[in-house]
Amino acid sequence: MTPITMRILGAGLLTSVLAxxxxxxxxxxxxxPAGASCxxxxxxxxxxxxxxxxYDAFIGPVQGTFIPDADADGSYADERCATNREAQMAEAxxxxxxxxxxxxxxxxLPAGPDVACAVPPLVPAPGPQEFCSAALIAPAVALEVNAxxxxxxxxxxxxxxxxxxxxxxxxxxxxxxxDLEERLKRCDRLIGLFLPRSVGGRLEEVRDLVAxxxxxxxxADALDPEDFSRELxxxxxRFDAAQQWWEDGxxxxxxxxxxxxYRELRGIRx
Numbered sequence: 067m068t069p070i071t072m073r074i075l076g077a078g079l080l081t082s083v084l085a086x087x088x089x090x091x092x093x094x095x096x097x098x099p100a101g102a103s104c105x106x107x108x109x110x111x112x113x114x115x116x117x118x119x120x121y122d123a124f125i126g127p128v129q130g131t132f133i134p135d136a137d138a139d140g141s142y143a144d145e146r147c148a149t150n151r152e153a154q155m156a157e158a159x160x161x162x163x164x165x166x167x168x169x170x171x172x173x174x175l176p177a178g179p180d181v182a183c184a185v186p187p188l189v190p191a192p193g194p195q196e197f198c199s200a201a202l203i204a205p206a207v208a209l210e211v212n213a214x215x216x217x218x219x220x221x222x223x224x225x226x227x228x229x230x231x232x233x234x235x236x237x238x239x240x241x242x243x244x245d246l247e248e249r250l251k252r253c254d255r256l257i258g259l260f261l262p263r264s265v266g267g268r269l270e271e272v273r274d275l276v277a278x279x280x281x282x283x284x285x286a287d288a289l290d291p292e293d294f295s296r297e298l299x300x301x302x303x304r305f306d307a308a309q310q311w312w313e314d315g316x317x318x319x320x321x322x323x324x325x326x327x328y329r330e331l332r333g334i335r336x
Contacts, residue, residue: 111236113229115143116222128218146226147219246275251332253325260321269317276305276324283331300330 116125125133129142132151137144249259250272261267280301308323 110240111233113144113226113233115141115229116225117143121225125218125222128215128222132215132219133222144226144229146223151219242271243275246271247328250276250325250328253322253329260318262317267317269312269321272321272324273308273312276301276308276328279328279331280305297330297333301327303327304330 125142128147132147133142133145134148135142135145246268249256258267259272260269262269263271280298283298283301304323304327308320308327311317311320311323
C-alpha cells in the first residue's frame with residue numbers, strides 16, 4: 067500500500083475516530099493562570115452569542131467533542147472549537163484535495179467496455195477507471211462527513227468572534243463616553259473637545275452625548291416630574307445656547323455651553 071493510499075484511508079477513518087473520542091475536559095475559570103480575568107458579572111455590553119433551534123440542531127453534533135465547555139458554565143454558545151480538533155480537521159481538508167486530484171487521475175484511465183452497445187453482447191467487466199473510482203468512494207464519503215464538522219466549527223468560531231467583536235466595540239464606546247463625561251463634569255479645556263470632527267476634534271461627540279443625557283433625564287422626569295424639572299429647564303436653555311454658538315461659528319463657546327448643560331443635569335452649579 068502506497069503512502070498516499072494509506073493517508074487517504076487513514077483520513078477516511080478520521081470521522082469514526084473523532085466521533086468516538088472522549089469529550090474535551092472543561093477547564094473552569096478558577097483554574098486559569100494567576101492574573102487572568104475571571105469577571106463573570108453581566109457588566110457593560112454583553113456578547114450576543116448564537117442561539118435558536120436551527121443553530122442548536124446544526125451545532126449539536128460537535129458540542130462536547132469538538133466544542134468544549136471551557137468555562138464550565140453549561141453553555142456551548144460562547145465557546146470555540148478546540149484547536150486540537152481543528153488541526154485534525156485541517157488534515158482531513160488537505161486529504162479532500164488529494165482525493166479530488168486522484169479522482170481526476172481515475173478519469174484519465176481507460177474505462178471498461180460499453181457492454182450495452184457491444185455487438186455481440188459482452189460480459190460486464192469494469193476497467194481501470196471503474197476500479198480506481200470504486201476505491202475512492204469509501205474515503206470520499208467519510209471525508210464529506212468531516213467537511214460538515216469543519217463547516218460547523220468554522221460557523222461556531224465565526225459566531226463567537228463576531229459576537230465578542232461587537233461587544234468589544236460597544237464597550238469601547240461606553241468607556242469613551244465615560245471618559246468624555248468626566249471631562250464634561252470638569253469642563254476640561256482641551257482643544258480637541260471644542261473643535262468639530264472636520265478638523266480632528268470631538269465636538270459632535272460632546273453635543274450628541276449631552277443631547278442623549280437630556281433625553282434620558284426627560285424620560286426619568288416623565289416618571290416623576292418633581293425630580294428633574296428645574297435641571298431639565300436649565301439644561302435645555304444652555305444646550306440651545308450651545309447650538310446657537312455653534313451656528314455662529316464659535317466652537318469654543320459652544321463647548322462651554324454644552325458643559326454647562328451637562329453639569330446642570332448633574333446638579334453641579336458653575
